[in-house]
Amino acid sequence: MNMQELLQKRAKAIKAQEEIMSKAAGGLTAEMEKNFNDLQQEINECDRQIKMLEQVDENAKKNYGGSVFGNSGPAVHIDPVKDGAKDNGGFKSLGEVLHAIKYGDKKGRLENLKAQNTADGASGGYLIPEQFSDELLMVGEKRSLIRPFALVIPAGEYPDAPINMPALDYTVGNEGGVTVKWIEEGEEKPESNASFRNVELKPKEVAGFITVTDTLLRNAPASSTIFGQLLSNAIVRAEDRAFINGNGIGKPLGFATNGNGGKLVVQRETAGKVTTNDVANMMAAFPPEDIPDSIFLASSTILADLIKLQDASGRFVFVQGDLTKGIPTTLMGMPLFLTGMNASRGNTGDLQLVNLKKYLIKDGSGIYISMSEHVKFT
Structure with missing residues (x-):
């Protein structure tokens, strides 16, 4: 019995118990009590088997990263293993980075962050060190809806450059350009020319703006926590909305939009209702x-x-x-x-x-942050 069947069986038994108790206003009869206890044994057995399946699933995840009874496996990340610790830019936390950007840094660590950006640090922002940028994205991915299931291509050496890749063309009437035919021994084989289309992924940029107080910025540990949560949540929501409904103009193309040529629409039996x-x-x-x-x-x-x-x-x-x-x-x-x-x-x-x-997602460069006291900073 699989997980779904066990959960259904358990739910059905609980419902039956509720029905017994609803009829026991004047007290339980011996038969009602027996039926209730039999149902409880059935529930306990379901719980035992569910726990065993969970253990099997946990063992499988440790073994090959998959899931036995669920389809919610991890995303396919094409990311090479990096040697050594990730670069923190000489900072202990994200809050310390923010404090340095706002109040200056006597140790000169910001110069390295500014040098990685093509724009001036004061106007273009400072690139958050890899360690903290990755931490923000990893925290966000746990709350993400689309990214964990999608095919994610890492930033790479040229993170903001467009990437092109060939794909077999399976549009209607062009089944990859492959002709399939059963032939007798010695019979001439059919000619086939694979038909390719070009898939191009171009970088898009998303920006957020937040007003903060000097008091918070001076408290590096507190600002690390608060800004970390705010940034990761904002990134996740912006991504998920675009991955589902984005029109492709200045943002990703969402799979639920009309621009998705592979979308199929199934008509309902009754309008406005799901059966x-x-x-x-x-x-x-x-x-x-x-x-x-x-x-x-x-x-x-x-x-x-x-x-x-x-x-x-x-x-x-x-x-x-x-x-x-x-x-x-x-x-x-x-x-x-x-x-x-x-x-x-x-x-x-x-x-x-x-x-x-x-669904393909190509990551670009990391997160840039800049600060100003000017009202028209946006």
């Missing part, structure tokens, strides 16, 4: 080879519809996960994530089925 058949039709229209790596993204406005969905046998196809145990919420056995970035209920995109390993 089990709608979800099944989405899966039927999806490339079958992509299903094992795919996840559902849903607007929180359709949560009530999703919770009520049942299959032909009356089993709930929506199973609430447990984040404390690393168990994802699932729909039809596939991980489901609720967002505030999907279209609202009844609009195209309120429920999405995606294989994000097909």
Whole structure:
């Protein structure tokens, strides 16, 4: 029995217990008490098996970084191993960097940060040392929705240069330019010319502005914590919104926009409502080879519809996960994530089925920070 079946069985037993207690206003009969205890044994057994599956999954993660019963594996990061400790620019913390930018640095450490930027330090900003920049991005990635599942290409030696890569062209009527034919022994083989298209990833820039007090900047430990949280959260939200809904103009192209030529739209049985058949039709229209790596993204406005969905046998196809145990919420056995970035209920995109390993993210240079007391600094 897999994780989803165990969770469904457990939920069904708990519901049955609740029904028994609702009928016991005048007290429990011997039969009702027996049935309740039998259900409790069933729940305990489910808990035991769930714990065993969790242990198997934990062992598998340590072994090869995957997940046995979930599809929420780590992102595919093409990042070479770096030798030695990461550069901290001679600073102990991000707060110390911020303090130096605001009040100056007698040790001259800022000169190295300014030298890495093509603009003047006072107007173009200072590049945050690699150690702190990576820490911010790593903290943010834990809260990120899209990045952990996508194909992430590291910054590289020329972080802000466009990158081009060839890809087989699978647009309609051009199946990669490959002709497939069964032939008899000795028969002439069909000619095939692979058809390639060019994929170009261009750097985009995102900027944020925040007003702070001198008191906070003078407290390096406090400013490290506060600015670290603010920056990582801002980066995550800006990225996720663009990766889903970005129009590609000055920002990434989102997969939910009309610019995505691979997007399929499945018509609903009933407008403004999600049914089990709608979800099944989405899966039927999806490339079958992509299903094992795919996840559902849903607007929180359709949560009530999703919770009520049942299959032909009356089993709930929506199973609430447990984040404390690393168990994802699932729909039809596939991980489901609720967002505030999907279209609202009844609009195209309120429920999405995606294989994000097909989504490319190219990282650029790190985070630049500059400060000024001038009102028109923005």
